Amino acid sequence: MDQLPSITPFQRRLDELDAQMAEPTFYTNSRKAADITREQQALRQLVENYRTHERLGADLAEHARLIKDPKADPELRALAEQEIPEMENRRDALRQAVLLAMIPPxxxxxxxxxxxxxxxxxxxxxxxxxxxxxxxxxxxxxxxxxxxxxxxxxxxxxxxxxxxxxxxxxxxxxxxxxxxxxxxxxxxxxxxxxxxxxxxxxxxxxxxxxAEEVDVQIDPQDIEISVMRASGPGGQGVNTTDSAVRIVHKPTGLMVYCADGRSQQKNKAQAMAVLRSRLLKQKEEEEQAKYAAQRRNxxxxxxxxxxxxxxxxxxxxxxxxxxxxxxxxxxxxxxxxxxxxxxxxxxxxxxxxxxxxxxxxxxxxxxxxxxxx
Known part of the structure; x- marks a missing residue:
């Protein structure tokens, strides 16, 4: 059985989160507190599964030693032989759970x-x-x-x-x-x-x-907003007001056009949501390119x-x-x-x-x- 990666960095991170959760001001920011609590619970489960996996490995080694011992009680040897398959299956399942939990989401x-x-x-x-x-x-x-x-x-x-x-x-x-x-x-x-x-x-x-506004900060000076009349196929007017909105992000050249909403305000909000999402995606891909080019290929x-x-x-x-x-x-x-x-x-x-x-x-x-x- 291959050795699992070290639990040390995960245990260290769990200790850090436990310390943060013990601070009197921990629940001041409810959203951050909820995120930390979820991470702490997941890490605690990971560490517990890792420890159980290690204990099962030790127990399996002891069972194997008992089976090979000619002086051991025959009934104990037979019981050890019966228990090994179930213990191996449980250890394999824990190994998969630990490895899956170690992969960062x-x-x-x-x-x-x-x-x-x-x-x-x-x-x-x-x-x-x-x-x-x-x-x-x-x-x-x-x-x-x-x-x-x-x-x-x-x-x-x-x-x-x-x-x-x-x-x-x-x-x-x-x-x-x-x-x-x-x-x-x-x-x-x-x-x-x-x-x-x-x-x-x-x-x-x-x-x-x-993307949320906290994810991507857009400088109002960096965008150009135009309003126009929306039109459907064949030139039919979707509505009778200039409700369609086009937003151009000047630093990147990204352009978003929204016209499905009946109001200019709604179309502007939707266009900004799309623009933020495109910029977030662009930002994430730039970060990924720094360390994950091989995997992305x-x-x-x-x-x-x-x-x-x-x-x-x-x-x-x-x-x-x-x-x-x-x-x-x-x-x-x-x-x-x-x-x-x-x-x-x-x-x-x-x-x-x-x-x-x-x-x-x-x-x-x-x-x-x-x-x-």
Whole structure:
């Protein structure tokens, strides 16, 4: 059995938190106190599991010694032999729990999520599939009891979506959906194709953890806000006032446009929320680049230049190129049954982090864009 990583840094951090919680002013900041309490409880469970794992290791060694001792009582040897399998199973389970707890959680995992879907190459077919992806993620969210809040959309003439931005709120939203960022490719015969040829289109998906004002400070001097009249397909007015809002963040060039709300104030608030989320995502990726370039190359960052998944309708196939996963259940996936894909991505991510933690071999991966099927 491989040795677990040292518990010392986790015990040290637990001691620090215990000391903070003993201070008279600890509950002055209720939000900070709640965060520290959750971390302290998780660390205490980790340390307890680690100690139990070590005790079981010692007990197993003693049982093995007893079995090999020719002078030991036969009944005791038989009892030791019976107990070993259960003890080994329990120790293995504790080992997995300890390793999982030692992997630091992503800071944004518990956040709500700003979702952006845009039609890429492929013209009308791309916008039609963008609308289908919007439906897919909406059904997935509804199945988990999450709430969808539309923020901005740009419909196409054929009933598709050139772009749609929406907020998903609920438990552990970003943790489940963060792997969806990237380029999604669809291969099928469009309804407008007279010769029955398979057409390839791409759609970009951006998954952003919802940012709060305390996460990203935006200097009012750094933004340019414009108001204009919103318009729908064919030039129809969505409303009769100048309620659409466009915000440009001058230092980065990021631009956000929101027009779905009936009031200028609501659209401005939504546009600022999207801008903060994009800036937070940008900030996080810059930090990750400093110390996790290798892992990001293997698992994939979900960047927009990466083709992460292919939806092949003639073959009834969904392929995630980052982990080499292929499922022949496309209709089910399009109905929002994403769990088999997301769970496989989560397992791959866990194995990757586990290899880094234990110094073991890094699992091989099929990188994004690695094949053309």
């Amino acid at each position: 992503e800071p944004s995992d518990s956040r709500n999520t700003v979702f952006e879907i845009r039609a890429g190459t492929g013209g009308d077919e791309a916008s039609l599939f963008a609308a289908e992806l919007y439906r897919l993620y909406t059904k997935y969210a509804e199945g988990r009891g999450w709430r969808i809040q539309p923020m901005s959309s740009s419909p196409s003439e054929r009933g598709g979506l050139k772009e749609v931005i929406f907020l998903i709120t609920g438990q552990q939203v970003y943790k489940q959906l963060k792997y969806e960022s990237g380029v999604h490719r669809v291969q099928r015969i469009p309804v407008t194709e007279a010769n029955g040829r398979i057409h390839t289109s791409t759609i970009t998906v951006a998954v952003l953890p919802e 293997q698992i994939g960052t979900g960047g927009r230049s990466e083709r992460i998944r292919t939806y092949n309708f003639p073959q009834n196939r969904v392929t995630d190129h980052r982990i080499g996963l292929t499922l022949y259940s496309l209709p089910s996936v399009m109905e929002g049954n994403l769990d088999p894909v997301i769970e496989a991505l989560q397992r791959a991510d866990f194995e990757e982090k586990l290899a880094e933690l234990t110094g073991g071999p890094v699992p091989s991966r099929v990188r994004a864009g690695g094949d053309d099927d």
